[in-house]
Amino acid sequence: MEQRQLGKSGLRVSAIGLGCWNFAGPYGPTTEQESHETLACAKDLGVSLIDTSNVYGMGVSETVIGNYLRKNPGHFKIATKAGICRDSSTGARHFDNSAGHLRSELVGSLKRLGVDHVDLFYIHRREADLPIEEVVETLLQFKQEGKIGGFGFSEIAPASLKLAHAVAPVTAVQSEYSLWSRQPELGMVQACNDLGVAFVAFCPLGRGIFAAQAPDRANFGEADFRIANPRFLEPNLTRNINVVAPFKDYARDLGTTPIALAIAWLLSRGQHVIPIPGTRSAVHLQDCAKGADLKLNQAQLAEIERILPAGFAHGERYSRDQSSGVEGYC
Template sequence: MQTRRIRQDGRMVSEIGLGCWSFGGAYGPTTEAEAHDTLSAALDLGVDFLDTANVYGMGQSETIIGSFLKGRKDLFTIATKGGIRRDPATGKRSFDNKPDYLRTELEASLTRLGLDCVDLYYIHRRDPDVPIEDVMHTLLTFKAEGKIGGIGFSEIAPASLRRAAAVGPVDAVQSEYSLWTRQPELGMIQACRDLGVAFVPFSPVGRGMFTDRAPDPASFAKGDFRIPNPRFLEPNFSHNLARIEGFRALARDLGTSPAALAIAWCLARGPHLIPIPGTRKAAHLQDCAAGRAFVMTDEIMAAIEGILPIGWAHGDRYSADQKLGVEGYC
């Protein structure tokens, strides 16, 4: 597994990471044993970068990672997030980037993970009532105290990144980016490149769409994030399935899997991109990790673009509720 830089200080991680949202039940129930098998597979594959958050399963994802580590603090480079409040009873979200709340949540995350310092700490969503410059001062304080190693933001606009970077070093920005979600090409990938910031694409295989077997919305478990998602609702879903079949056929012709080809495409978009496919199953991670070994060419990139040109997807990437807190910039 090759490495890419995740922090401005030169910290390197595997070029493919593991998103751990599904450890918290985002796509249906899971078990600690299943998640631990996936973490073991990650180590075997050379995947040493994990991404989680305090609200993934209301702490469940962090707790599962912490129980796997059991004091073995150097197995992975770990990123977690704060800044979202979630009502346990209703699941409703609000956003809080104030210093006291971020400190309380960071301390709770460290306890669940069993760590004294987390390698990368993201603001999960921006609080519109707190200037990003003030948020940066809070995060720089945590860094000076040795509680976080690096600073990141999730789903922000390029203009916000530049404001934050004027205060201090921003190490990473995380946004959805894949063959059917390409908004970051309209400024964010370029801003990260210019500022020396790692860009971390989540959902690079389209929440299971760019795989050998398409997801079946009728089988989604209660609480599955995709149930209200416009791209998984009819008639959008059928249109999207039909378009992706051409991509699956290309992957077969190239002797690889759709997931591996989607990851290889993402890696080829720039040397500062570190995709984090999310899964709770070891076999799915192995499939995604195979993308690192695929030899991408300009001809294959052009063929993919011909099948799935920018803007081809039917339906918005988020429902109105899911979109809350995401900064728009185009």
């Protein structure tokens, strides 16, 4: 698989990575065996970057990955995150970027993963009242101690990135980016390119909207992240399915799948863009990997833009609760 530079860290990783939130069941139940089969498939495909977090299932995702790595060491570059805190009784969340909290959570992540360091450590959400420059100093200490390779931030604004990068080079920014979530094009994709920072795109398949089979609310479980997401509430869901249908037809006309075409479109946004589709299925991951081999010409990109122009989606990408901690910048 094509390799891309992970910021200025010196690491090269596969053009697509694997998002591992799904290992904790946000879109439906799964098993450790199924997740391990997906990781084995990732290795076979040459996917080398895996992305997780301490709060994915409150440690479940990291534990599942750690159990795999103990039997299959090497190959993968690991990214994890911290900074989101959840109340155990109410489920309400807040953000803590203090040195003590981040250190404690990083130590816990390393233990669950069964490793002595991770290649990339993100601040999952910024704590608004704590200067980002101070957070960078904390991350630099972890780096000096050998606990992390590089560091990054999730869902921050370009202005915050520039403040952090002025203290020390940021390795990566992670934000939602896909054909129906294109806010990063209003400054963040460009800022990352200018600064030599990798842009890691999560949910590149629109939480399933670009899958061959359209999402069906009747199949959503009670814990499904999409159950309260505005784009998956009616009448938005039906409207979105109808708008996306011609894109799926176009993918078939090109002899590929809508999943592969959506991934290929993202890869065309710049050499610093690295999509991390999330899946618990080896079959779905194989489909995603096809996108890394699909090179789109200007006519094809123009046709995709005609079919799905920026802003086509019905509904906001997050509910009010889901958007907590995301920095706006436009």
